[in-house]
Amino acid sequence: MTVTKDLTFSIVAYKNYDQIINAVNSINKFTKKYSKEIIIVDNTEQACIKDYSDQINNLENLNDVQLIQNKNNFGFGKANNIALQHAVGQFFVICNPDILLIEDSFSKIIPYMEKNSQIGAVIPKLIDQHHKIELVYRRELTPIDVIIRYIHPFGWFSKRRAYHTMQDMDYSKPFRVPFGQGSFIVVRTPLMKRINGFDERYFMYVEDADLCKRINQVSRLEYYPYTSVIHLWEKGSQKNLKLLKWHMQAMIRYFVKWGLK
Template identity: 50%
Template sequence: MSVKLSACIVAYNNYEDIKAAITSMEQFTSPELPKRIYIVDNGVAISSPSDVEEFKEFIEKCNDVEYIDAGSNLGFGKGHNTVLDRLDSEYHAIVNPDILFCEDAFSKIISWMNENKDVGMVIPDIRDEYGKRQLVYREELTVFDMFIRFFCKGLFPGRIKKHTLQNKDYSKPFQVPFGQGSFLVVRTDLFKELKGFDDNFFMYVEDADLCKRVNQVSKLMYFPGARVIHKWEKGSHGNKTLFKYHVQSMKYYFKKWGVKWS
């Protein structure tokens, strides 16, 4: 069935967050916007059977939500790519489990993209639970900026402000080199043309890679006219396994695109 909007959330033993995300999405999204939401579950093996069944029962009560058992932990990008062949929509949303809606963000974004045909992907105004804008808008990755982020975050405040585009006028749209992948709306045809995320990234930096590829053929734009809330649990900070994935992803990114030191 063709729909105007599709959306995908990749689950990993975080069912309560996803229930909240879906509930807020259904509450605020206009019923006049036909949509299909896919939940790709990467974490069945580490979740209790009762939790999985309870979550499936919740999904069954939602007319426009489809549950997919990935069979194993495919990672973030490959998990999202699971739905590529199923998409029959005009727009597709990449949504983190910890996103909450506070307004009809989808309708506002789609309306703006309909008027701006040169825009291939949009990142809206993303705030935390207290209303503070999150630093999810960035320059392209460099080795120096990633080193600062992980090892000397309290130093080089000017450089951090530059990398996270803090000097931009957020009352107006502007092109974004790298938008963090917690909430992105992309034209489905473009997403398919790019073959989604690069499967070689298991976790982290795949969003930077996707944004770079979008900007090569179209534009990723910040759109101030729509807002969502992102609770954002920064998993790789202090977790050795996740930090290892982050480093591996950065190595692959710089190998793919060339090392940019600063």
């Protein structure tokens, strides 16, 4: 791997160009200290592209953006892997379209990772638009935690859900994360390539749990509390039956691969 930049941002698009423009603008505003490339892998189907031509043109005109159009929806993991194939940054940033940087986070994250070689990846403090920390840091995925996730609106098994989402941890200090939501993860690019990126057998959902597990097998994924990033979390699979179906299929694939606990 030839490193020519500090950061590679990988953003997967699917018709949400205006949202991505906001994300890219925040990246450009708060990463001026570091060289970067922003690789946007577009999963929007070819038949729909013409409906978004103005937004796509606006996106391509932003600084440091490289747009790769798949013409078909290849899924989240495979799209990120396409970005990984082109990555020339020292750090590979998995970045959802609904992410907004609000400070110079990388002036804290990069020196921390350079000082701690055992840390292969970090997740900063992800907060909502009201600056409340989100429950995106989790212990190992188990079938019971999957079930509880979907019955939680009824208020059942709150203690177990709190344990799974690591609410017992001290969020003022770094700690190891077995499973961090893949909305914003900073990974050493050589490590990401060493583990062959995402498992592309997951079309959507749970690929982040699988990735985190493999990172932790050879390195360390850590929560980093000293900088915050806004995540405008939509929780689509809890509202859409088709997305819920994909989520359940991905869960089954995960447990077939890793076994039940």
